[in-house]
Amino acid sequence: MSKQKIYWFCQLFGWSLLILVEYIAYLLEDGFDPDTLYLAVANIFLGITLTHLYRLMIQRWNWVRLPFFRLAPRVLLSVFVLALIMTMVNLPMDRLIVPQHLMDEPWPLFGYIMTWGKTMLAWVLSYTAYHYVEENRNAEIEKILLKTSIRETEAKVLRSQLNPHFVFNALNSIRALVFENPAKAQQSITQLSNLLRNSLLADRRKTVELREEIKTVEDYLALEKVRYEDRLTSHIELDGRTLFWQVPPMMLQTLVENAIKHGVSTAIRGGFIEVRSNLVADKLHIIIRNTGVLGDKSASGGFGLANTAQRLELLYGPDARFQIFQEEESAENGPIVCAEITIPAQSESIFRRKEVAVRTSE
Known part of the structure; x- marks a missing residue:
């Protein structure tokens, strides 16, 4: 009535x-x-x-x-x-x-x-x-x-961040490959195109699957590898249970870019970047480790770090966490910076159904 x-x-x-x-x-x-x-x-x-x-x-x-x-x-x-x-x-x-x-x-x-x-x-x-x-x-x-x-x-606004300096440097690197290695230049153009497309689509989607976000990170690292060559090594290790978890688009790419800009690029002999994911107590944990020294945040990617923390809070509330800290220096890898992201379960049943569907199709 x-x-x-x-x-x-x-x-x-x-x-x-x-x-x-x-x-x-x-x-x-x-x-x-x-x-x-x-x-x-x-x-x-x-x-x-x-x-x-x-x-x-x-x-x-x-x-x-x-x-x-x-x-x-x-x-x-x-x-x-x-x-x-x-x-x-x-x-x-x-x-x-x-x-x-x-x-x-x-x-x-x-x-x-x-x-x-x-x-x-x-x-x-x-x-x-x-x-x-x-x-x-x-x-x-x-x-x-x-x-x-x-x-x-x-x-x-926060989802659609892609550093224009990176695009400029990537284009310069591709230009150098056009005559030296045309096949590699073609592959790099495809990777840059994927990055630009994902950046444009980021403001239309709140979250993407982790496996999709990792592809963006891989494309980004491949382009930076062209620029830094042997001075940059990377390793990505993902828990299969985390592939379908939802994460903010371009978030990991921003953190990896920050790690290279303020870590690997400043090291005399270059350095490494490591990305790992796992499940702990029904929460997604993503760890990014890289060569570098954690200094003043305003001079060490402060906007990117604040961006990440703010986006996690907007999407997942207080249960989501982001922290970055300096690990103890080792003789093999030197100073290491570690960034940790914790994302609570949102629709775990959906992730499991997708995982089962993919395994069945395989």
Whole structure:
């Protein structure tokens, strides 16, 4: 049933019940009188009409949007006016129909206003309080929707980051390969095309499968390998159970790019990048290790790190974690920086069904 139908049902039922109770009291005391019945019916329609006019008035002037200290005086004044109108109609009629009931009343006008005032106050408070609460709830919903929209816009901006300097360097590297190794140049163009396509699609998708994101990382590393040659080594090791987990698009690529820019490229002999994934306590853990020294974040990819932390919070809430720290220096690999990402399970059953489907097809 719609709100409009519920409103009219409550109006008819409520006023009919109220007037009927009073009419029965008159009937039991004085017996049946057609004039009393007509007045009772008139009071039903008058009460419905007056309260409906009040409803139209508060809707037209948006009283429910007013703060309480401005709404309360208007409500009390409306109750007094409605009670006064009901009194002006009923008091003269009762003097004609049942004058015996007014003989012992010293202040009948005051008594009628108080009686009808209680009735109108109950109706007005019920209706106004309901819509006041509903309006505040709708306002809160609008705030939540607006906040969600803002967060979604921020997430779209953060998803579509691809360093233009990398594109410039990649094109220069490919240009050098055109005459030296045309086949390698063609492969590099394809890899760069894949990267650009994924970057353009990133603002349309909140998450992608880990295996798809890793392909982007592999394309990126292959292009950087052309530039750094033997100064860059990489190793990717993934747990098969994690391949279908959803991760933010271009997130790992951003971290790998940051690792090369502020780690491998600054090392005299170059360095390595290692990417691993596994499941721990039903959470996806991704670890990126690379040669480098973790210094001031503002000078060491601070935007990329803040980008990652913010995107994880926007998508997964406080259960997602991102941390980066300096490992103990080893004689074999030198100083190592480690970045860890933790993503909680979102739809684990979906990942398992996809994994089963792939294994079946194989």
